[in-house]
Amino acid sequence: MTRSPVRLLARPEVGALVAALAIFAFFLAVAPAFRSTGALFTVLYQASTIGIVAVGVGLLMIGGEFDLSAGVVVTTAGLVNSLFCWWFGVNLWVGALLSLLVCLAIGFLNGWLVMRTGIPSFLITLGTFFVLQGVNLGVTKLVTGSVASANIADIDGFRSLQAVFAGNFGIGGVTVWTTVLFWVLFVAVAAWILHRTRPGNWIYAVGGAPESARAVGVPVVRTKIMLFMSVSFLGWFVGMHTLYRFNTLQAGNGVGNEFIYIIAAVVGGTLLTGGFGNAIGVAFGAFIFGMTNLGIVYAGWDPNWFKAFLGVMLLLAVSVNLYARKWGSR
Amino acid sequence: MGVPVIELAGVGKSYGPISALRDVSLTVDAGSVTCVLGDNGAGKSTLIKIMSGLHPHSEGTLTVDGTARVFGSPREALDLGIATVYQDLAVAPLMEVWRNFFLGSELTGGRFPFAGLRIKEMRRITDAALRDMGIEIDDIDRPIGTLSGGQRQGVAIARAVHFGARVLILDEPTAALGVKQSGAVLKQIAAARDRGLGVVFITHNPHHAYLVGDHFVVLKLGAAVLDARRAEVTLEELTLQMSGGDELQSLSEELSRPS
Ligand SMILES: Nc1ncnc2c1ncn2[C@@H]1O[C@H](COP(=O)(O)OP(=O)(O)O)[C@@H](O)[C@H]1O
Ligand SMILES: [Mg+2]
Numbered sequence: 272m273t274r275s276p277v278r279l280l281a282r283p284e285v286g287a288l289v290a291a292l293a294i295f296a297f298f299l300a301v302a303p304a305f306r307s308t309g310a311l312f313t314v315l316y317q318a319s320t321i322g323i324v325a326v327g328v329g330l331l332m333i334g335g336e337f338d339l340s341a342g343v344v345v346t347t348a349g350l351v352n353s354l355f356c357w358w359f360g361v362n363l364w365v366g367a368l369l370s371l372l373v374c375l376a377i378g379f380l381n382g383w384l385v386m387r388t389g390i391p392s393f394l395i396t397l398g399t400f401f402v403l404q405g406v407n408l409g410v411t412k413l414v415t416g417s418v419a420s421a422n423i424a425d426i427d428g429f430r431s432l433q434a435v436f437a438g439n440f441g442i443g444g445v446t447v448w449t450t451v452l453f454w455v456l457f458v459a460v461a462a463w464i465l466h467r468t469r470p471g472n473w474i475y476a477v478g479g480a481p482e483s484a485r486a487v488g489v490p491v492v493r494t495k496i497m498l499f500m501s502v503s504f505l506g507w508f509v510g511m512h513t514l515y516r517f518n519t520l521q522a523g524n525g526v527g528n529e530f531i532y533i534i535a536a537v538v539g540g541t542l543l544t545g546g547f548g549n550a551i552g553v554a555f556g557a558f559i560f561g562m563t564n565l566g567i568v569y570a571g572w573d574p575n576w577f578k579a580f581l582g583v584m585l586l587l588a589v590s591v592n593l594y595a596r597k598w599g600s601r
Numbered sequence: 602m603g604v605p606v607i608e609l610a611g612v613g614k615s616y617g618p619i620s621a622l623r624d625v626s627l628t629v630d631a632g633s634v635t636c637v638l639g640d641n642g643a644g645k646s647t648l649i650k651i652m653s654g655l656h657p658h659s660e661g662t663l664t665v666d667g668t669a670r671v672f673g674s675p676r677e678a679l680d681l682g683i684a685t686v687y688q689d690l691a692v693a694p695l696m697e698v699w700r701n702f703f704l705g706s707e708l709t710g711g712r713f714p715f716a717g718l719r720i721k722e723m724r725r726i727t728d729a730a731l732r733d734m735g736i737e738i739d740d741i742d743r744p745i746g747t748l749s750g751g752q753r754q755g756v757a758i759a760r761a762v763h764f765g766a767r768v769l770i771l772d773e774p775t776a777a778l779g780v781k782q783s784g785a786v787l788k789q790i791a792a793a794r795d796r797g798l799g800v801v802f803i804t805h806n807p808h809h810a811y812l813v814g815d816h817f818v819v820l821k822l823g824a825a826v827l828d829a830r831r832a833e834v835t836l837e838e839l840t841l842q843m844s845g846g847d848e849l850q851s852l853s854e855e856l857s858r859p860s
Contacts, residue, residue, distance in 0.1 A: 469707045479693035487705035
């Protein structure tokens with residue numbers, strides 16, 4: 272019943288942790304503007320806006336499925352709330368609740384369709400992705416006449432919702448966005464669920480061996496549908512944050528983020544084929560995203576290089592994770 | 602012996618136009634080993650999938666403790682104490698041994714939504730249950746996929762015994778194993794039988810079957826061609842049936858060379 276130290280290398284988050292430290296050291300060296308607590312918290316904020324959804328996507332991928340609609344659902348969440356309340360002139364809390372229901376329904380539908388039809392989630396959610404992308408733009412244009420939602424700062428409920436979803440506070444001259452705290456909370460809850468609860472055990476099983484899981488009595492369908500709903504719930508949360516931070520939304524936003532979430536999960540050691548990964552790893556993945564995104568700016572380089580950097584990171588992380596896992600589980 | 606735990610009468614199963622199983626009858630008694638033999642594609646896996654709730658049968662009756670049943674899911678069979686160890690070894694390969702051991706039957710403490718897993722207890726029980734069945738594993742935190750085939754079978758059997766199975770169904774547990782590991786699995790089958798479980802042992806190896814079997818059913822192309830108690834059949838007859846029986850007889854005439 273002993274653990275060998277080599278086995279540690281097989282843990283999903285080890286590669287991402289090492290990479291995060293290396294990249295952190297790198298930007299500390301090349302970008303003087305990076306060397307401040309303020310910059311660190313800006314990086315953390317940037318990471319949190321990706322990391323919150325990414326942790327859900329990571330869980331879903333451990334459960335053996337993809338969600339390509341996770342990026343646009345964030346925008347859908349904000350738009351439902353904003354457009355509904357602006358058009359009908361009702362309190363924003365009503366719209367926020369409605370938006371939550373819509374998002375949960377989208378997640379449920381994704382999961383239900385995947386389980387019902389047996390079509391790979393990659394294809395089902397590619398469909399939802401296009402539908403939502405079109406609906407976001409189409410409906411926004413119908414309601415406001417442009418591709419941006421109207422400013423909702425004067426509608427009832429704005430202050431309190433902003434305090435909940437887009438709050439910040441200062442500590443020692445540094446601005447801390449509450450999304451960072453929520454991110455930490457969501458990661459902690461996800462980690463606890465994965466390792467310390469029955470549903471967590473089931474998530475690994477339905478991802479690694481769905482037929483076997485069913486054979487020993489694991490509720491495979493229910494588990495997977497809950498995972499899709501968790502992703503869209505977290506998408507809703509970030510959608511609320513974006514709306515109440517900026518008051519208005521571009522209807523075309525969110526496209527492309529679905530891949531950033533997947534990259535964060537994979538860099539964090541999540542196995543693309545399911546059954547392996549953890550929440551902390553995905554958090555490191557999102558942190559790496561935030562660091563490179565801003566590090567390039569702080570270093571004074573052309574930000575257009577960011578995507579290239581991200582691609583290289585992905586390839587490196589995947590190969591490092593692969594070797595670490597092989598070596599650790601010899 | 603009382604009422605058989607499981608009794609199949611005239612059971613058949615079609616996959617669309619393919620009839621994989623026809624008119625098969627079989628009983629499973631507590632404390633005895635029923636062997637199902639047959640060549641590849643004979644319908645052995647189909648037969649046990651019916652008993653374990655993975656596919657419902659399309660003809661005949663399946664009774665458990667005297668009550669007719671048609672299983673809609675493996676859970677229903679499990680709840681009646683029918684546990685199955687599959688050919689492809691129903692395990693999640695990347696999960697730890699102890700997590701696999703308790704998969705689907707995890708122990709939790711506390712109240713929803715704060716019901717955490719009782720990890721220490723599960724690890725301890727797994728370790729003890731494996732030792733009980735004579736299975737040696739150095740580290741139950743290993744991903745189960747890194748164990749040998751024989752060890753994985755052992756874990757699966759110990760798991761079924763621990764969770765109070767009354768019937769243990771094994772799909773070709775020795776097919777991919779060497780001599781020594783096969784021997785270990787056969788010992789585990791005997792151990793399960795001695796604890797009063799009814800064992801259904803699927804194999805295409807008559808020698809393995811004859812070492813532990815009390816009752817033998819030979820399937821060919823979906824139908825039973827032999828159904829005999831141990832006293833009614835010899836290893837030679839079993840081997841002959843398995844290797845094609847009459848066909849082999851005529852083949853030997855066709856191939857016979859002048860001496
Ligand atoms: N899911 C399935 N769909 C269609 N045909 C199947 C399916 N499973 C098994 N069969 C067919 O049923 C027959 C019996 O298969 P099986 O029960 O797996 O045999 P065995 O386990 O004895 O090798 C074979 O002809 C096989 O091709
Ligand atoms: Mg088979």
